[in-house]
Amino acid sequence: MSVGVTENINLxxxxxxxxxxxxxxxxxxxxxxxxxxxxxxxxxxxxxQRASTPRKTMFYGVYMSQPSQNELDIMRTTAAYETIPEIRLPNNPYSGKLTLGYWTNHEPLNLIAIMHKKQYTEINPYSMEVFHAYREHLANGDKNLMQKSIAFYDFLADEFSKKDIRGNYDYKISALFSEAASRNSVDGIIYPSVRLGGMSFNVALNELAIKKLKLDSVEEATVQQEGNNVSISINAFTKCNNQSTFKLEDVPGKQ
Known part of the structure; x- marks a missing residue:
């Protein structure tokens, strides 16, 4: 994939x-x-997949900039919708277990951001902040480069926000871009989660970036859908301390 010179959003x-x-x-x-x-x-x-090709694997996860209790709930909900196709269907009864791994990084992660979907910048203040900072940066440079960069990333934003997927080929453009971008000093891609309407973010990290991560804690949850309501209840938890194995402990009254 080659589109010439554009200005990336580096985050x-x-x-x-x-x-x-x-x-x-x-x-x-x-x-x-x-x-x-x-x-x-x-x-x-x-x-x-949205950010990976058959030739390369990526570490997919959910990120929010300041995870308060409310944002942690949004992160869990995003993770459920991203990994359980059954709950994306309306009025589809579902009950199943989901394991949630909370990873932290011990080195900065250098990402390329896809933040141009206008409706998402209106929903998420962080998207708006990054979007406006990028526009201000471009405004100080070459006008043609600015127009080309904005047009290119507007196009990519549409590709990364496709919701109705007919087949894995619908991911081809975003996947090939992610593969090309996640090289050299770039650890991966960050983009708004289409499954939750841009309220949170997905990250896709390349294999080398995993060395910067450690597993901090794990939860086991029960995910249920009744009608159009999805509930997530935590029934087991453990701290991991970056060990190769862990043992979940049941939350009293939640077994």
């Missing part, structure tokens, strides 16, 4: 940022191995 996540990565339990009654919550092995990545 750095500071040390100890929280990235939430989720995995449905499905046939596994309870996870105990840190690797089970980490990056998907490349050999299993056979399709295009």
């Amino acid at each position: 750095s996540l500071g040390v100890n940022s929280i990235i939430l990565r989720a995995r449905p339990n499905k046939d596994c009654p309870r996870f105990t191995d840190t690797q089970e919550l980490s990056i998907k092995p490349a050999r299993y990545n056979t399709d295009f």
